[in-house]
Amino acid sequence: VNRWFDKIGKWTLTIGYFIPGVRHFTALIAGASQLQYPSFALFAYSGGFVWSLTFITLGYYLGETWRTSFHSEYWIPITVAATVLLLVIGIAWRLMRRKNRSSILP
Numbered sequence: 001v002n003r004w005f006d007k008i009g010k011w012t013l014t015i016g017y018f019i020p021g022v023r024h025f026t027a028l029i030a031g032a033s034q035l036q037y038p039s040f041a042l043f044a045y046s047g048g049f050v051w052s053l054t055f056i057t058l059g060y061y062l063g064e065t066w067r068t069s070f071h072s073e074y075w076i077p078i079t080v081a082a083t084v085l086l087l088v089i090g091i092a093w094r095l096m097r098r099k100n101r102s103s104i105l106p
Contacts, residue, residue, distance in 0.1 A: 005033040013040065014047035018054075 005012075013030060016022040030040050059066070 002033045005029060005035065009033065010035070010039060010043045013043040014050070017047045017051035 009026075009029065012022070013026045016026040027040075027044065030044070
């Protein structure tokens with residue numbers, strides 16, 4: 001857990017706010033891995049700030065129309081396209097990491 005948290009766990013504190021259920025456990029894992037408070041504060045508080053700002057901005061611009069805005073037929077293709085895009089980016093990142101590791105090894 002410590003090695004994993006050293007690699008990407010700090011970013012999980014930031015991004016975890018947007019994933020229901022994950023945000024509750026990232027702080028526990030950070031504590032279990034003995035993450036230093038300044039690092040925890042930087043990543044967790046910035047994630048909380050971005051999360052709050054996102055929903056405050058959505059509420060400001062959508063106002064009372066938020067219920068009808070999210071039931072629009074446009075959200076399904078947007079969600080599918082965003083998911084596919086994130087998968088492609090993730091796979092490309094993984095392949096680039098694998099390629100870089102293999103070029104370093106003799």
